[in-house]
Amino acid sequence: MLGNFEYCNPTKLYFGEDSLSYLNQELKKYGSNILFIYGGGSIKKNGIYDEVMKILQDNGKIVSEVSGVMPNPTLEKLYEGIDIARKNDIDFILAVGGGSVCDYAKAVSVSIYCDGDPWEKYYIRFEETTCPIVPVGCVLTMVGTGSEMNGGAVITNHETKMKIGHVFGEDVMPKFAILNP
Template identity: 45%
Template sequence: MLNFEYDNKTKIIFGKGTENEVGNYTKLYGKKVLLHYGRNSIKKYGLYDKVVASLKANNIDYVELGGVQANPRLKLAKAGIELTKKENVDFILAVGGGSVIDSAKAIALGHYYDGDVWDFYLKGIRPEKVLPVGVVLTIPAAGSESSTATVISDEETGLKRGYGDVSLRPKFAILNPELTYTLPNYQTSCGVVDIIGHVIERYMTNTTDVELTDRLCESVITTVINNAPKALNDNTDYASRAEIMWAGALAHNGLVGTGREEDWASHGMEHQLSAVYDIAHGAGLAIMYPAWMKFVYKHDLNRFALFANKIFGLEINNSNLEETALKGIAKLEEFYKSIDMPIRMSDINITDENINIMAEKATHTSDIIGSFVKLNKQDIINIYKLAL
């Protein structure tokens, strides 16, 4: 196990009706709030009215900025930065899923910065100060509600980049599984894939003697796999949606990665896939993980056999670990298909015309990505080809 520090100060408020308490928590941090959200769903289903009523009940002034899209755009984040500066905002309340939260974090980064907020994503500079952020979560997926991470897409260059800093952990996150009842099944499935992906990035590691976090990783993944069909079958099944929502937070709050090397190559490759084709992140991950696994599994047959055994209950064939490893990858594909996710680019009519462009973008800031197996540009091209 590697040395580590773990510090997560995001306060989680979990359960039914908790969105009605948002004003009580917001007033601890700000008096004038940027209310940041996506399109019309929070207004259509009444969440907007509940949030505004709670803010007003606590004498909190607010301005609002909607319009966040999947694969959140740099242009909107910059508009948000201008708005927070103009209105002297001292807190950002993100009401939505990972895209909204990531956009809010980008605005938080840029509020006190004199330069271009994109500098953080391209150059990895550290912020001296950020605006505090709070969350009312509507889509369990990204884990951004209690993570250090934010991912933004620049429409002009076609680049999609992530950034992380401990200062970006939200001050609080309100998680009510009831708010996910209105999600289309496609969004729920994309979220499930994203949650599993966040754990795979930690599980596939070169670090030895990490039994505790291995078991934590396996528990999060199997819990999501067990509960996804129930949630998709009955959108109002509170129990299954509660399990998935809490798993989403645990998958990406840093806990399951403590003391171990992490990979993140699949996320890096998917970011360019969704940047070029504007597909949902979860759908892109369902395509990229099996391809990546088929390219790297021989690097550690024992770990892939363990994955097959612990996640899917397959018996380990000690005389042929490769057979067990490949069966585990096939089982993952089978699960993705069972929740109506694509597992090949061809499933969503993507051809090979942009593979070289995506590989170039994936290595835009570094010639090598990943740590479980270090991948160069040609490796990435080969993985994209496996994903076709």
């Protein structure tokens, strides 16, 4: 092996056919108000949406939703998620989907209490977080990006024709990731 490096991955991984059941124990660690984020709706077709909602309801969670997160999530969509999270006093964000959904959840998590415009602060000036960060957990439905266990968040600004990723520190990494092959 060449060179020196430091590696830290604080994300707890649950893997296996029954791994979604671990969501029950993880939810107990967080407040009541959950922001449930997902993509175009395939989770409703394959039944994962209903399974996750049942677990959330069984744990007494108050659920707000952001649906329709697209590949390479947009700045407009980010502002929508921030607005919903602020209006509902979100304690925890649950991303159910692929890498873009996980990226989007992390971008929302650092932006809810952000002073100023998150695009300017995080994606133009690449500032580090100085505000409270809402924790994120991921239920992965598509593998490949590693977004479920890193601090990266890519956002696309169509107005400026820019797609920019910011890799945040370990405090932004998802607290857990559930992977059912």
